[in-house]
Amino acid sequence: MDEGQFELVYHIWSYEMNTLVSVHTRISRDSCSYISVYDIFPNCAFYERDIHEMYGMYFEGSPCMDKFILTEWDGPPPMRKDFDSEAWVNEHFDWQDYHPDWLQELETQGGGITIHPEEQRFSRRNKE
Structure with a gap:
């Protein structure tokens, strides 16, 4: 899939007609808007609202x-692949050492997690 696009997929089931309709379309990440299908299928309003909140896509004609x-x-929309959650957390929060007595005791017995966030092996910044 093109990096500059979203793929929007609708799966709509009609119990009355015993029919499934699947629609796949690609939308530019820059404009990031699409026409709502609320007029055709009102239940989609909730899902469009969720997609808007999590991915930043706007649905023209959706009621909310x-x-x-x-x-x-x-x-920024947190479910986009380009959202770096670790960078966002580091920009908005200060790390504090949390070392209560029970954790110190656990560590002396060979347990506990003692890796500081900057040393995490899954850090994106360490991979670049």
Whole structure:
């Protein structure tokens, strides 16, 4: 798939007609908008709202594009592949050492997690 595009997929089932309709379309990441199918299938409003919140795609004609789950979120859409969650956390939060007595005791017995965030082997910044 082209890096500059989203693939939007609808699977709509009609119990009345015993029919499944699948629609696949590609949308530019730059414009990131599409026409809502709310007029055809009202149940899609919830899913379009979720896609808008998590991926930043806007659906023209949808009755509600308000935040639903991420009401306090002020960052970029978190489910996009280009969203670097580790970088966002490092920009917005300060790391604090958490070393309570019970954890120190566990570490002396050979347990516990003692890897500092900068030393994580899964860090994107260490891979680049």
